[in-house]
Protein backbone atom coordinates (compact mmCIF):
# COMPACT_ATOMS: atom_id res chain seq x y z
CA UNK A 1 0.00 0.00 0.00
CA UNK A 2 2.85 2.39 0.58
CA UNK A 3 4.99 3.06 -2.49
CA UNK A 4 8.66 3.58 -1.64
CA UNK A 5 8.82 7.18 -2.81
CA UNK A 6 6.27 8.14 -0.14
CA UNK A 7 9.01 7.88 2.45
CA UNK A 8 10.96 10.56 0.54
CA UNK A 9 10.44 13.35 3.04
CA UNK A 10 11.49 11.47 6.12
CA UNK A 11 11.79 14.66 8.21
CA UNK A 12 8.18 15.50 7.52
CA UNK A 13 7.12 12.04 8.69
CA UNK A 14 9.27 12.28 11.80
CA UNK A 15 7.67 15.64 12.69
CA UNK A 16 4.21 14.16 12.30
CA UNK A 17 5.08 11.11 14.37
CA UNK A 18 6.52 13.32 17.13
CA UNK A 19 3.33 15.37 17.18
CA UNK A 20 1.18 12.27 17.34
CA UNK A 21 3.23 10.59 20.09
CA UNK A 22 1.51 12.75 22.69
CA UNK A 23 -1.60 10.64 22.06
CA UNK A 24 -0.13 7.96 24.28
CA UNK A 25 -2.63 5.10 24.65
CA UNK A 26 -5.36 6.92 22.68
CA UNK A 27 -7.54 4.11 21.39
CA UNK A 28 -8.03 3.75 17.62
CA UNK A 29 -10.31 1.10 16.13
CA UNK A 30 -9.29 -0.24 12.72
CA UNK A 31 -12.15 -2.06 10.94
CA UNK A 32 -11.01 -3.92 7.83
CA UNK A 33 -11.43 -7.47 6.51
CA UNK A 34 -7.95 -7.36 4.95
CA UNK A 35 -5.28 -8.39 7.44
CA UNK A 36 -2.63 -6.66 5.26
CA UNK A 37 -4.47 -3.37 5.53
CA UNK A 38 -5.10 -3.79 9.29
CA UNK A 39 -1.44 -4.68 9.87
CA UNK A 40 -0.28 -1.61 7.96
CA UNK A 41 -2.56 0.73 9.95
CA UNK A 42 -1.50 -0.95 13.19
CA UNK A 43 2.20 -0.61 12.30
CA UNK A 44 1.82 3.12 11.51
CA UNK A 45 -0.28 3.80 14.61
CA UNK A 46 2.00 1.72 16.88
CA UNK A 47 4.92 4.01 16.01
CA UNK A 48 2.92 6.88 17.51
CA UNK A 49 1.96 5.02 20.72
CA UNK A 50 -1.71 4.67 19.83
CA UNK A 51 -3.53 1.73 21.36
CA UNK A 52 -4.89 -0.12 18.32
CA UNK A 53 -7.85 -2.46 18.39
CA UNK A 54 -9.04 -4.34 15.33
CA UNK A 55 -12.29 -5.67 13.90
CA UNK A 56 -12.71 -7.72 10.72
CA UNK A 57 -16.17 -6.43 9.74
CA UNK A 58 -18.60 -3.60 10.50
CA UNK A 59 -20.69 -5.60 12.97
CA UNK A 60 -17.65 -6.59 15.01
CA UNK A 61 -16.53 -2.94 14.95
CA UNK A 62 -19.94 -1.74 16.11
CA UNK A 63 -19.98 -4.26 18.97
CA UNK A 64 -16.56 -3.04 20.11
CA UNK A 65 -17.71 0.61 19.98
CA UNK A 66 -20.81 -0.19 22.01
CA UNK A 67 -18.79 -1.97 24.69
CA UNK A 68 -15.81 0.39 24.90
CA UNK A 69 -16.33 4.11 25.44
CA UNK A 70 -12.63 4.91 25.24
CA UNK A 71 -12.34 4.59 21.44
CA UNK A 72 -11.35 8.02 20.07
CA UNK A 73 -11.08 7.34 16.32
CA UNK A 74 -12.44 4.75 13.89
CA UNK A 75 -10.73 3.88 10.61
CA UNK A 76 -13.20 1.90 8.47
CA UNK A 77 -12.78 0.00 5.21
CA UNK A 78 -15.58 0.04 2.61
CA UNK A 79 -16.26 -3.52 1.40
CA UNK A 80 -16.45 -6.04 4.23
CA UNK A 81 -18.60 -9.12 4.86
CA UNK A 82 -21.58 -9.03 7.31
CA UNK A 83 -21.59 -5.22 7.61
CA UNK A 84 -19.84 -2.87 5.17
CA UNK A 85 -18.10 0.37 6.08
CA UNK A 86 -20.89 2.73 4.96
CA UNK A 87 -23.46 0.88 7.07
CA UNK A 88 -21.04 0.94 9.99
CA UNK A 89 -20.63 4.73 9.64
CA UNK A 90 -24.42 5.24 9.56
CA UNK A 91 -24.86 2.99 12.61
CA UNK A 92 -22.18 4.88 14.58
CA UNK A 93 -23.82 8.22 13.70
CA UNK A 94 -27.12 7.10 15.24
CA UNK A 95 -25.36 7.30 18.59
CA UNK A 96 -22.24 9.45 18.26
CA UNK A 97 -21.78 12.89 16.66
CA UNK A 98 -18.86 13.65 14.35
CA UNK A 99 -17.01 15.35 17.18
CA UNK A 100 -17.73 12.64 19.76
CA UNK A 101 -16.32 9.84 17.58
CA UNK A 102 -14.50 10.80 14.37
CA UNK A 103 -14.43 8.25 11.52
CA UNK A 104 -12.00 8.04 8.61
CA UNK A 105 -13.20 5.95 5.64
CA UNK A 106 -10.51 3.89 3.93
CA UNK A 107 -10.78 2.17 0.55
CA UNK A 108 -8.86 1.28 -2.56
CA UNK A 109 -12.00 0.98 -4.68
CA UNK A 110 -14.14 3.64 -6.31
CA UNK A 111 -11.95 6.72 -5.82
CA UNK A 112 -13.91 9.99 -5.56
CA UNK A 113 -17.26 8.20 -5.50
CA UNK A 114 -16.35 6.12 -2.44
CA UNK A 115 -14.99 9.23 -0.73
CA UNK A 116 -18.31 11.03 -1.37
CA UNK A 117 -20.32 8.03 -0.14
CA UNK A 118 -18.32 7.89 3.11
CA UNK A 119 -18.64 11.64 3.76
CA UNK A 120 -22.37 11.56 2.97
CA UNK A 121 -22.87 8.63 5.35
CA UNK A 122 -21.30 10.69 8.17
CA UNK A 123 -17.57 9.99 8.03
CA UNK A 124 -15.35 12.94 8.96
CA UNK A 125 -12.69 12.14 6.41
CA UNK A 126 -11.49 9.68 3.79
CA UNK A 127 -8.16 8.12 2.80
CA UNK A 128 -7.74 6.41 -0.54
CA UNK A 129 -5.50 3.31 -0.68
CA UNK A 130 -2.62 3.26 -1.48
CA UNK A 131 -1.89 6.32 0.62
CA UNK A 132 1.10 8.43 1.51
CA UNK A 133 2.27 7.88 5.08
CA UNK A 134 2.27 11.67 5.54
CA UNK A 135 -1.37 11.85 4.48
CA UNK A 136 -2.34 9.06 6.86
CA UNK A 137 -0.64 10.73 9.82
CA UNK A 138 -2.02 14.19 8.90
CA UNK A 139 -5.60 12.94 8.67
CA UNK A 140 -5.33 10.91 11.88
CA UNK A 141 -3.88 13.88 13.77
CA UNK A 142 -6.36 16.45 12.32
CA UNK A 143 -9.33 14.32 13.25
CA UNK A 144 -8.16 13.58 16.78
CA UNK A 145 -7.16 17.22 17.38
CA UNK A 146 -10.47 18.57 16.06
CA UNK A 147 -12.44 16.20 18.24
CA UNK A 148 -10.39 17.27 21.30
CA UNK A 149 -10.83 20.99 20.48
CA UNK A 150 -14.58 20.57 20.18
CA UNK A 151 -14.89 18.67 23.44
CA UNK A 152 -12.82 21.39 25.21
CA UNK A 153 -15.00 24.15 23.74
CA UNK A 154 -18.16 22.21 24.67
CA UNK A 155 -16.91 21.84 28.24
CA UNK A 156 -16.00 25.54 28.42
CA UNK A 157 -19.46 26.51 27.19
CA UNK A 158 -21.23 24.39 29.82
CA UNK A 159 -19.07 24.49 32.92
CA UNK A 160 -18.62 27.53 35.16
CA UNK A 161 -14.90 28.30 35.12
CA UNK A 162 -14.64 29.30 38.80
CA UNK A 163 -16.65 26.55 40.47
CA UNK A 164 -16.71 23.63 38.01
CA UNK A 165 -20.51 23.29 38.28
CA UNK A 166 -23.00 24.00 35.46
CA UNK A 167 -23.18 27.56 34.18
CA UNK A 168 -26.40 29.44 33.35
CA UNK A 169 -26.39 28.20 29.73
CA UNK A 170 -26.15 24.51 30.66
CA UNK A 171 -28.62 25.04 33.52
CA UNK A 172 -31.27 25.68 30.87
CA UNK A 173 -29.95 22.98 28.52
CA UNK A 174 -30.09 20.21 31.17
CA UNK A 175 -32.98 21.87 33.01
CA UNK A 176 -35.30 21.80 29.98
CA UNK A 177 -34.56 18.08 29.53
CA UNK A 178 -35.30 17.37 33.20
CA UNK A 179 -38.42 19.53 33.10
CA UNK A 180 -39.85 17.61 30.10
CA UNK A 181 -39.07 14.26 31.76
CA UNK A 182 -40.79 15.33 34.96
CA UNK A 183 -43.77 16.72 33.01
CA UNK A 184 -44.15 13.43 31.08
CA UNK A 185 -43.96 11.28 34.21
CA UNK A 186 -46.30 13.58 36.14
CA UNK A 187 -43.69 14.03 38.88
CA UNK A 188 -43.01 17.33 40.59
CA UNK A 189 -39.74 19.15 40.16
CA UNK A 190 -38.35 21.68 42.62
CA UNK A 191 -36.52 24.85 41.54
CA UNK A 192 -34.45 26.80 44.06
CA UNK A 193 -32.57 30.08 43.81
CA UNK A 194 -29.77 30.52 46.37
CA UNK A 195 -27.88 33.77 46.96
CA UNK A 196 -25.03 34.48 49.38
CA UNK A 197 -26.07 37.20 51.83
CA UNK A 198 -24.27 40.54 51.75
CA UNK A 199 -21.51 39.03 49.69
CA UNK A 200 -20.31 42.49 48.69
CA UNK A 201 -19.15 42.95 52.31
CA UNK A 202 -17.12 39.74 52.05
CA UNK A 203 -15.35 41.08 48.94
CA UNK A 204 -14.86 44.50 50.55
CA UNK A 205 -13.41 42.96 53.74
CA UNK A 206 -11.21 40.18 52.35
CA UNK A 207 -10.79 41.07 48.68
CA UNK A 208 -12.08 39.46 45.46
CA UNK A 209 -9.66 36.51 45.46
CA UNK A 210 -10.89 35.39 48.88
CA UNK A 211 -14.44 36.12 47.68
CA UNK A 212 -13.85 33.70 44.80
CA UNK A 213 -12.84 30.97 47.27
CA UNK A 214 -16.03 31.57 49.25
CA UNK A 215 -18.14 31.17 46.07
CA UNK A 216 -16.24 27.94 45.27
CA UNK A 217 -16.82 26.53 48.78
CA UNK A 218 -20.56 27.25 48.63
CA UNK A 219 -20.71 25.64 45.15
CA UNK A 220 -18.86 22.54 46.45
CA UNK A 221 -21.26 22.21 49.34
CA UNK A 222 -24.29 22.51 47.05
CA UNK A 223 -22.86 20.02 44.52
CA UNK A 224 -22.23 17.51 47.30
CA UNK A 225 -25.71 17.83 48.78
CA UNK A 226 -27.79 17.04 45.68
CA UNK A 227 -28.17 13.93 43.53
CA UNK A 228 -26.41 13.24 40.24
CA UNK A 229 -29.59 13.75 38.19
CA UNK A 230 -30.29 17.16 39.76
CA UNK A 231 -28.99 20.34 38.12
CA UNK A 232 -26.76 22.53 40.31
CA UNK A 233 -25.64 25.70 38.58
CA UNK A 234 -23.94 29.01 39.18
CA UNK A 235 -26.58 31.34 37.78
CA UNK A 236 -24.34 34.39 38.03
CA UNK A 237 -22.11 36.21 40.57
CA UNK A 238 -22.98 34.89 44.03
CA UNK A 239 -26.26 33.31 42.90
CA UNK A 240 -26.96 29.59 42.33
CA UNK A 241 -29.97 27.93 40.73
CA UNK A 242 -30.94 24.32 41.36
CA UNK A 243 -33.41 21.85 39.92
CA UNK A 244 -34.26 18.72 41.85
CA UNK A 245 -36.19 15.84 40.35
CA UNK A 246 -38.37 13.30 42.16
CA UNK A 247 -38.23 15.03 45.52
CA UNK A 248 -40.93 13.86 47.90
CA UNK A 249 -43.10 16.81 49.06
CA UNK A 250 -42.43 15.97 52.71
CA UNK A 251 -38.63 16.14 52.27
CA UNK A 252 -38.46 19.52 50.47
CA UNK A 253 -38.48 21.68 53.60
CA UNK A 254 -35.98 19.46 55.41
CA UNK A 255 -33.54 19.45 52.45
CA UNK A 256 -33.42 23.23 51.90
CA UNK A 257 -33.52 24.15 55.59
CA UNK A 258 -30.55 21.86 56.21
CA UNK A 259 -28.61 23.27 53.22
CA UNK A 260 -29.14 26.77 54.63
CA UNK A 261 -28.08 25.61 58.14
CA UNK A 262 -25.01 23.76 56.85
CA UNK A 263 -23.77 26.88 55.07
CA UNK A 264 -24.51 28.96 58.16
CA UNK A 265 -22.42 26.58 60.31
CA UNK A 266 -19.59 26.13 57.85
CA UNK A 267 -16.23 27.72 58.55
CA UNK A 268 -14.71 28.69 55.21
CA UNK A 269 -10.94 28.76 55.64
CA UNK A 270 -9.03 30.85 53.13
CA UNK A 271 -5.38 31.41 54.07
CA UNK A 272 -5.38 32.87 57.58
CA UNK A 273 -9.04 33.90 57.32
CA UNK A 274 -11.96 32.01 58.82
CA UNK A 275 -15.08 33.24 57.10
CA UNK A 276 -18.75 32.66 57.86
CA UNK A 277 -21.45 33.34 55.30
CA UNK A 278 -25.18 32.78 55.18
CA UNK A 279 -27.49 32.25 52.23
CA UNK A 280 -31.08 33.11 51.40
CA UNK A 281 -33.06 30.54 49.43
CA UNK A 282 -36.23 30.86 47.36
CA UNK A 283 -38.02 27.60 46.51
CA UNK A 284 -40.66 26.87 43.88
CA UNK A 285 -42.14 23.43 44.58
CA UNK A 286 -45.20 23.64 42.34
CA UNK A 287 -44.90 22.37 38.79
CA UNK A 288 -45.42 25.44 36.55
CA UNK A 289 -46.17 25.39 32.79
CA UNK A 290 -42.51 26.14 31.94
CA UNK A 291 -39.03 26.04 33.42
CA UNK A 292 -38.71 29.83 33.02
CA UNK A 293 -41.77 30.31 35.20
CA UNK A 294 -40.40 27.98 37.87
CA UNK A 295 -37.17 29.98 37.98
CA UNK A 296 -39.16 33.22 38.13
CA UNK A 297 -41.18 31.98 41.13
CA UNK A 298 -38.01 30.74 42.89
CA UNK A 299 -36.44 34.17 42.28
CA UNK A 300 -39.49 35.92 43.72
CA UNK A 301 -39.31 33.68 46.80
CA UNK A 302 -35.61 34.53 47.12
CA UNK A 303 -36.52 38.23 47.29
CA UNK A 304 -39.03 37.37 50.04
CA UNK A 305 -36.30 35.57 51.99
CA UNK A 306 -33.98 38.59 51.61
CA UNK A 307 -36.75 41.03 52.59
CA UNK A 308 -37.58 38.93 55.64
CA UNK A 309 -34.07 39.35 57.05
CA UNK A 310 -31.84 36.91 55.06
CA UNK A 311 -30.40 33.53 56.24
CA UNK A 312 -33.73 31.87 55.60
CA UNK A 313 -35.72 29.83 53.10
CA UNK A 314 -38.97 31.05 51.52
CA UNK A 315 -41.34 28.37 50.22
Ligand code: GH3
Nearest residue numbers: 195196197198199200201203208209211212237238
Ligand atom coordinates in the same frame (compact mmCIF):
# COMPACT_ATOMS: atom_id res chain seq x y z
P1 GH3 B 1 -27.68 40.70 49.19
O1 GH3 B 1 -27.70 39.96 50.46
O2 GH3 B 1 -28.73 41.76 49.12
O3 GH3 B 1 -27.69 39.82 47.99
O4 GH3 B 1 -26.31 41.48 49.20
P2 GH3 B 1 -25.05 41.31 48.27
O5 GH3 B 1 -23.92 42.10 48.83
O6 GH3 B 1 -24.77 39.85 48.06
O7 GH3 B 1 -25.56 41.99 46.96
P3 GH3 B 1 -25.27 41.69 45.49
O8 GH3 B 1 -25.90 40.37 45.12
O9 GH3 B 1 -25.71 42.87 44.73
O10 GH3 B 1 -23.71 41.59 45.42
C1 GH3 B 1 -23.05 40.53 44.85
C2 GH3 B 1 -21.59 40.85 44.80
O11 GH3 B 1 -20.92 39.71 44.26
C3 GH3 B 1 -21.25 42.01 43.92
C4 GH3 B 1 -20.16 41.49 42.99
O12 GH3 B 1 -19.05 42.34 42.94
C5 GH3 B 1 -19.77 40.16 43.60
N1 GH3 B 1 -19.37 39.19 42.63
C6 GH3 B 1 -20.03 38.80 41.50
N2 GH3 B 1 -19.34 37.85 40.86
C7 GH3 B 1 -18.22 37.61 41.59
C8 GH3 B 1 -17.10 36.72 41.45
O13 GH3 B 1 -17.01 35.92 40.49
N3 GH3 B 1 -16.15 36.75 42.40
C9 GH3 B 1 -16.22 37.61 43.47
N4 GH3 B 1 -15.25 37.58 44.37
N5 GH3 B 1 -17.25 38.46 43.62
C10 GH3 B 1 -18.25 38.45 42.71
